[in-house]
Amino acid sequence: MDRLLLLNGNRQVVYDSAGNALLTTTISPISFKRVANASIGEARPNFGGQVFLAAAGGISAPRNPLRAAYVVIARAESSVTAAAAGELVPRLLVAGGAALLVALILALIVSRSVTKPLTQLAGAAEDIAGG
Numbered sequence: 001m002d003r004l005l006l007l008n009g010n011r012q013v014v015y016d017s018a019g020n021a022l023l024t025t026t027i028s029p030i031s032f033k034r035v036a037n038a039s040i041g042e043a044r045p046n047f048g049g050q051v052f053l054a055a056a057g058g059i060s061a062p063r064n065p066l067r068a069a070y071v072v073i074a075r076a077e078s079s080v081t082a083a084a085a086g087e088l089v090p091r092l093l094v095a096g097g098a099a100l101l102v103a104l105i106l107a108l109i110v111s112r113s114v115t116k117p118l119t120q121l122a123g124a125a126e127d128i129a130g131g
Contacts, residue, residue, distance in 0.1 A: 002075050006068035014066050051077040
Protein backbone atom coordinates (compact mmCIF):
# COMPACT_ATOMS: atom_id res chain seq x y z
CA MET A 1 0.00 0.00 0.00
CA ASP A 2 1.35 3.42 -0.94
CA ARG A 3 1.38 6.17 1.64
CA LEU A 4 1.64 9.92 1.45
CA LEU A 5 3.25 11.54 4.46
CA LEU A 6 3.93 15.15 5.37
CA LEU A 7 6.80 15.88 7.76
CA ASN A 8 7.63 19.00 9.72
CA GLY A 9 11.13 20.48 9.97
CA ASN A 10 12.02 17.97 12.70
CA ARG A 11 11.01 15.14 10.34
CA GLN A 12 8.00 14.25 12.47
CA VAL A 13 4.85 13.06 10.70
CA VAL A 14 2.13 15.73 10.57
CA TYR A 15 -0.07 13.86 8.06
CA ASP A 16 -0.33 10.20 7.02
CA SER A 17 -2.69 9.17 4.20
CA ALA A 18 -3.13 5.77 5.88
CA GLY A 19 -4.02 7.51 9.14
CA ASN A 20 -1.84 5.07 11.08
CA ALA A 21 1.31 6.99 11.94
CA LEU A 22 1.26 8.88 15.19
CA LEU A 23 2.17 12.54 15.05
CA THR A 24 5.20 11.79 17.19
CA THR A 25 6.60 9.34 14.61
CA THR A 26 9.94 10.57 13.27
CA ILE A 27 11.37 9.42 9.96
CA SER A 28 15.13 9.29 9.94
CA PRO A 29 17.69 9.04 8.63
CA ILE A 30 16.82 10.72 5.38
CA SER A 31 19.79 10.93 3.02
CA PHE A 32 19.43 13.61 0.35
CA LYS A 33 20.80 13.57 -3.21
CA ARG A 34 20.63 16.06 -6.06
CA VAL A 35 18.40 14.82 -8.87
CA ALA A 36 17.61 17.16 -11.78
CA ASN A 37 18.43 20.26 -9.69
CA ALA A 38 16.17 19.13 -6.85
CA SER A 39 17.12 17.69 -3.50
CA ILE A 40 15.43 14.29 -3.12
CA GLY A 41 15.67 12.30 0.09
CA GLU A 42 15.39 8.58 0.62
CA ALA A 43 14.58 6.62 3.75
CA ARG A 44 13.39 3.22 4.95
CA PRO A 45 10.80 3.97 7.64
CA ASN A 46 9.13 1.22 9.65
CA PHE A 47 5.39 1.52 10.31
CA GLY A 48 3.70 -1.22 12.30
CA GLY A 49 6.54 -3.65 11.74
CA GLN A 50 6.47 -3.18 7.96
CA VAL A 51 9.46 -1.61 6.20
CA PHE A 52 8.73 1.00 3.54
CA LEU A 53 10.88 2.53 0.80
CA ALA A 54 10.34 6.28 0.81
CA ALA A 55 11.28 9.30 -1.29
CA ALA A 56 11.07 12.79 0.19
CA GLY A 57 11.07 16.25 -1.32
CA GLY A 58 10.94 19.70 0.19
CA ILE A 59 7.73 21.75 0.15
CA SER A 60 7.78 25.46 -0.62
CA ALA A 61 5.95 27.82 1.72
CA PRO A 62 3.07 28.89 -0.61
CA ARG A 63 1.99 25.25 -1.07
CA ASN A 64 2.18 24.35 2.58
CA PRO A 65 -1.14 24.49 4.44
CA LEU A 66 0.01 22.15 7.26
CA ARG A 67 3.39 23.87 7.65
CA ALA A 68 5.13 20.71 6.57
CA ALA A 69 8.73 20.83 5.41
CA TYR A 70 8.76 17.59 3.40
CA VAL A 71 6.37 15.49 1.36
CA VAL A 72 7.13 11.75 1.45
CA ILE A 73 5.86 9.01 -0.85
CA ALA A 74 6.31 5.55 0.69
CA ARG A 75 5.67 2.06 -0.66
CA ALA A 76 5.95 -1.21 1.23
CA GLU A 77 9.29 -2.86 0.54
CA SER A 78 7.57 -6.22 0.06
CA SER A 79 5.38 -4.84 -2.75
CA VAL A 80 8.44 -3.36 -4.48
CA THR A 81 10.18 -6.72 -4.26
CA ALA A 82 7.13 -8.56 -5.56
CA ALA A 83 6.79 -6.14 -8.48
CA ALA A 84 10.47 -6.57 -9.38
CA ALA A 85 10.13 -10.36 -9.26
CA GLY A 86 6.98 -10.16 -11.39
CA GLU A 87 8.87 -8.21 -14.05
CA LEU A 88 11.84 -10.57 -13.91
CA VAL A 89 9.98 -13.88 -14.39
CA PRO A 90 8.89 -13.33 -18.03
CA ARG A 91 12.39 -12.21 -18.97
CA LEU A 92 13.90 -15.31 -17.37
CA LEU A 93 11.43 -17.54 -19.22
CA VAL A 94 12.32 -15.96 -22.57
CA ALA A 95 16.04 -16.25 -21.83
CA GLY A 96 15.62 -19.88 -20.74
CA GLY A 97 13.65 -20.71 -23.89
CA ALA A 98 16.31 -19.10 -26.08
CA ALA A 99 19.07 -21.00 -24.25
CA LEU A 100 17.16 -24.27 -24.70
CA LEU A 101 16.75 -23.62 -28.43
CA VAL A 102 20.47 -22.87 -28.84
CA ALA A 103 21.36 -26.02 -26.86
CA LEU A 104 19.10 -28.16 -29.08
CA ILE A 105 20.64 -26.74 -32.26
CA LEU A 106 24.17 -27.33 -30.94
CA ALA A 107 23.26 -30.90 -29.92
CA LEU A 108 21.91 -31.56 -33.41
CA ILE A 109 25.09 -30.21 -35.05
CA VAL A 110 27.36 -32.23 -32.74
CA SER A 111 25.35 -35.43 -33.18
CA ARG A 112 25.47 -35.11 -36.98
CA SER A 113 29.22 -34.51 -36.90
CA VAL A 114 29.63 -37.72 -34.87
CA THR A 115 27.17 -39.93 -36.78
CA LYS A 116 28.31 -38.96 -40.30
CA PRO A 117 31.81 -40.51 -39.93
CA LEU A 118 30.28 -43.57 -38.25
CA THR A 119 27.91 -44.02 -41.20
CA GLN A 120 30.84 -43.71 -43.62
CA LEU A 121 32.84 -46.22 -41.55
CA ALA A 122 29.94 -48.70 -41.58
CA GLY A 123 29.67 -48.32 -45.37
CA ALA A 124 33.40 -48.92 -45.78
CA ALA A 125 33.21 -52.00 -43.54
CA GLU A 126 30.38 -53.38 -45.70
CA ASP A 127 32.43 -52.73 -48.85
CA ILE A 128 35.41 -54.56 -47.37
CA ALA A 129 33.22 -57.44 -46.24
CA GLY A 130 31.61 -57.64 -49.68
CA GLY A 131 34.96 -57.84 -51.39
